[in-house]
Amino acid sequence: MASIKITPEPTIRRLPKYVHLLTILKHKGVKSVSSTMIAESLELDSTLVRKDIEATGIVGRPKTGFLVDKLIMALREHLNWNNEDDAFLIGAGSLGAAILGYKGFRECGLNIVAAFDNNPAKIGTVIKNVPVLDYTKLEEHCRRMHIHIGIITVPAPVAQQTADALIRGGVRAIWNFSPTQIATPQWVVVEYAQLTMSLAVLKRKLRETELTDNSIQETK
Amino acid sequence: MASIKITPEPTIRRLPKYVHLLTILKHKGVKSVSSTMIAESLELDSTLVRKDIEATGIVGRPKTGFLVDKLIMALREHLNWNNEDDAFLIGAGSLGAAILGYKGFRECGLNIVAAFDNNPAKIGTVIKNVPVLDYTKLEEHCRRMHIHIGIITVPAPVAQQTADALIRGGVRAIWNFSPTQIATPQWVVVEYAQLTMSLAVLKRKLRETELTDNSIQETK
DNA sequence: TAGATTGTTAATCGATTAACAATC
DNA sequence: TAGATTGTTAATCGATTAACAATC
Secondary structure: OOOOOOOOHHHHHHHHHHHHHHHHHOOOOOOOEOOOHHHHHHHHHHHHHHHHOOOOOOOOOOOOOOEHHHHHHHHHOOOOOOOOEEEEEEOOOOOHHHHOOOOOOHHHHEEEEEEEOOOOOOOOEOOOOOOEEEEEHHHHHHHOOOEEEEEEEEOOOHHHHHHHHHHHOOOOEEOOOOOOOOOOOOOOOEEEEEHHHHHHHHHHHHHHHHHHHHHHHHHH | OOOOOOOOOOHHHHHHHHHHHHHHHHHOOOOOOOOHHHHHHHHOOHHHHHHHHOOOOOEOOOOOOHHHHHHHHHHHOOOOOOOEEEEEEEEEHHHHHHHHHHHHHOOOOOEEEEEOOOOOOOOEEEEEEEEEEEEEEEHHHHHOOOOOOOEEEOOOOHHHHHHHHHHOOOOOOEEOOOOOOOOOOOOEEEEOOOOHHHHHHHHHHHHHHHHHHHHHHHOO
């Protein structure tokens, strides 16, 4: 039986930070690194860093730490960044175009091979080197090209029907940029990349610090 | 003393979902809603929903639940979406342009009043109705306009110096879209909106489900 | 009233942090 | 060897879930 250990989501979210930091160190010529060093750079606890690294299966050496090269490769392997997945993006608006134009995703094993839109003025054009196809042919293309990842950048009201079409076409993972919850069968992975959520945290925390600072001033 | 209760971050992240759902219900003419209904729509536990709502200070009525209108207003107030904050965006590339073009942020109390770039070809132009100014004048403009929020969409290598300029200019909160960790004084709030992180979760989970399915097939 | 739903307290769960023996 | 660092076990912490009395 192929046993796979589920990596806790908080750990997964930290791994790309390690890859980024280690890549910078590698370019500086650093050969090995300790969990303490990583922890200090990223403002984390060193035990946490070791626990995270454990998920990749890499073992370090007491006194010297971890080999930068091996660690980068193991992290990328664990995140499946070494296997390139083809993906479709649906909704060629300004957010969609930004995602099409972002080169960094290639590094993470994501290759967007086509965009879809229902606007006749956009269908047939090419945005950032990616062809824009007819939305009504989405399901058919998914199936024919064995696409497993769909990226949803359509307006909220049509997010669900877009997801439905992707799933009928055989998609197994959906990256949802619309602010809507979408219902899917349990075998489909959905990741919400909601900027609104992130902005909410920013604005709330800003207010909390402002009010906390005031109360300190009032106290003295 | 102005006492403010810190809202746990997981709660903050869920609140925008409630706002979105409730707004849809409101437009359908729904007047009141129970925590059970919200929980079912968003696939959460109803106790969790009640705990989250508690953070806003709204109390419900047994049997009937919560008034949709009042709840929306309280949630928006809690997230500080009713107070508009002016913000600067630094880095007018394709990601920056997408953010400038996204109308939804206005709803969340974010008003991007200017963009900054160091590319002479972009300085002086207008993108999505927002003027692009000279990066070297960033600090000065921040101070003069009392800007408290900076949005970083520059390439990773210059993210830190951009943050430094913002902080010197008096910025209190930074929304960082670059993949780099940035160091800031403890009184500056930093929220990382890293798409790479979100993509990592998607790709890893996709692989985990694939491997889990395989092992099930092998077992039978 | 009876029944649904709230608000709250206690139990559970999972992630982070602390402590420390093993190792190079 | 001495000291730094790993890997691991135990303790802590915080968030979620379960249980239930209070209430409309």
